[in-house]
Amino acid sequence: MAVSEGLPIGALAGRTGLAVSAIRYYESQGLLKPWRNAGGQRRYQRADIRRLSFIMIAQQFGLSLPDIREVLAGLPNNRTPTPKDWARIGELLRDHLDARIDTLLRLRDNLDGCIGCGCLSLPKCKLYNPDDTAKAKGSGPRYLLGDRPEV
Amino acid sequence: MAVSEGLPIGALAGRTGLAVSAIRYYESQGLLKPWRNAGGQRRYQRADIRRLSFIMIAQQFGLSLPDIREVLAGLPNNRTPTPKDWARIGELLRDHLDARIDTLLRLRDNLDGCIGCGCLSLPKCKLYNPDDTAKAKGSGPRYLLGDRPEV
DNA sequence: CCTTGACCTAAAGTTAGGTTTAGAAATTAC
DNA sequence: GTAATTTCTAAACCTAACTTTAGGTCAAGG
Numbered sequence: 001m002a003v004s005e006g007l008p009i010g011a012l013a014g015r016t017g018l019a020v021s022a023i024r025y026y027e028s029q030g031l032l033k034p035w036r037n038a039g040g041q042r043r044y045q046r047a048d049i050r051r052l053s054f055i056m057i058a059q060q061f062g063l064s065l066p067d068i069r070e071v072l073a074g075l076p077n078n079r080t081p082t083p084k085d086w087a088r089i090g091e092l093l094r095d096h097l098d099a100r101i102d103t104l105l106r107l108r109d110n111l112d113g114c115i116g117c118g119c120l121s122l123p124k125c126k127l128y129n130p131d132d133t134a135k136a137k138g139s140g141p142r143y144l145l146g147d148r149p150e151v
Numbered sequence: 152m153a154v155s156e157g158l159p160i161g162a163l164a165g166r167t168g169l170a171v172s173a174i175r176y177y178e179s180q181g182l183l184k185p186w187r188n189a190g191g192q193r194r195y196q197r198a199d200i201r202r203l204s205f206i207m208i209a210q211q212f213g214l215s216l217p218d219i220r221e222v223l224a225g226l227p228n229n230r231t232p233t234p235k236d237w238a239r240i241g242e243l244l245r246d247h248l249d250a251r252i253d254t255l256l257r258l259r260d261n262l263d264g265c266i267g268c269g270c271l272s273l274p275k276c277k278l279y280n281p282d283d284t285a286k287a288k289g290s291g292p293r294y295l296l297g298d299r300p301e302v
Numbered sequence: 303c304c305t306t307g308a309c310c311t312a313a314a315g316t317t318a319g320g321t322t323t324a325g326a327a328a329t330t331a332c
Numbered sequence: 333g334t335a336a337t338t339t340c341t342a343a344a345c346c347t348a349a350c351t352t353t354a355g356g357t358c359a360a361g362g
Contacts, residue, residue, distance in 0.1 A: 024340095094263070
């Protein structure tokens with residue numbers, strides 16, 4: 001009775017609430033690397049439960065799977081991650097989250113500045129170009145001026 | 152020279168920065184209702200520029216097209232919307248935004264509580280069940296306890 | 303009038319993040 | 333030792349929000 005024969009995929013699914021298909025999908029995206037037993041079935045370490053949990057949390061924070069893969073790359077691959085390792089990448093997550101909150105707060109400020117006037121007009125309203133979306137590619141200025149209700 | 156023969160779709164695209172195909176798609180989703188000229192081509196009111204602008208902003212706030220359709224339903228359909236009309240639905244947008252910010256702030260608080268311990272463990276970590284995702288469907292408690300690094 | 307560019311429709315393709323299906327092989331339970 | 337459960341792979345399917353393609357029509361300029 002080896003201390004760790006590893007967990008089969010269904011056990012991870014049960015522990016995390018994820019679908020088996022989702023866990024296999026994450027593996028296909030490089031987020032997880034189980035080994036195979038003699039019969040070719042996937043076997044996981046107990047630490048992979050935590051890894052999956054992290055993935056679920058990070059997704060709630062709006063990270064894409066490639067984003068998450070990068071963050072997880074910050075974990076050691078030669079040993080089982082310690083709580084300290086997890087705490088470290090938890091802070092990476094926090095940075096992402098802070099950035100998203102800042103963006104939304106700025107958006108809200110701009111919206112507040114606009115609600116009063118109802119303008120939604122291009123030159124005045126900052127909401128249009130939060131990331132300089134309209135690139136004004138040489139075709140001259142695009143105004144919403146003149147787009148006024150005729151009533 | 153009728154005061155309004157309406158704008159062709161390309162003019163809207165130019166004014167808003169949207170692709171022509173996107174504008175047609177929005178129509179298919181019920182967000183816009185242009186009329187047709189004699190030749191069967193779409194013609195738009197100038198107010199539709201503002202409508203499209205609103206759609207773009209609302210999308211940045213994370214609203215889905217069906218969400219936006221509902222919000223736009225708050226505009227009068229018998230007359231061109233006034234700035235006041237727009238301001239009113241701008242506030243609806245703000246409610247959505249506030250809710251999203253609150254969610255993220257709560258998430259961040261929970262994360263802060265977790266960073267120190269690096270636990271990410273199910274019974275302790277609130278991050279798991281922000282919406283009671285894990286429904287614990289009768290199959291007994293799912294613990295992450297015991298999922299400790301062995302190093 | 304004729305050409306060019308803008309426009310039309312319908313259908314298929316795209317990306318992200320998965321789920322479903324089908325048929326076969328491995329594992330577990332009795 | 334057999335039956336039931338789990339797992340395997342590959343490929344197709346799903347939603348959202350569009351874009352691209354194909355094949356044709358409309359409109360504007362010279």
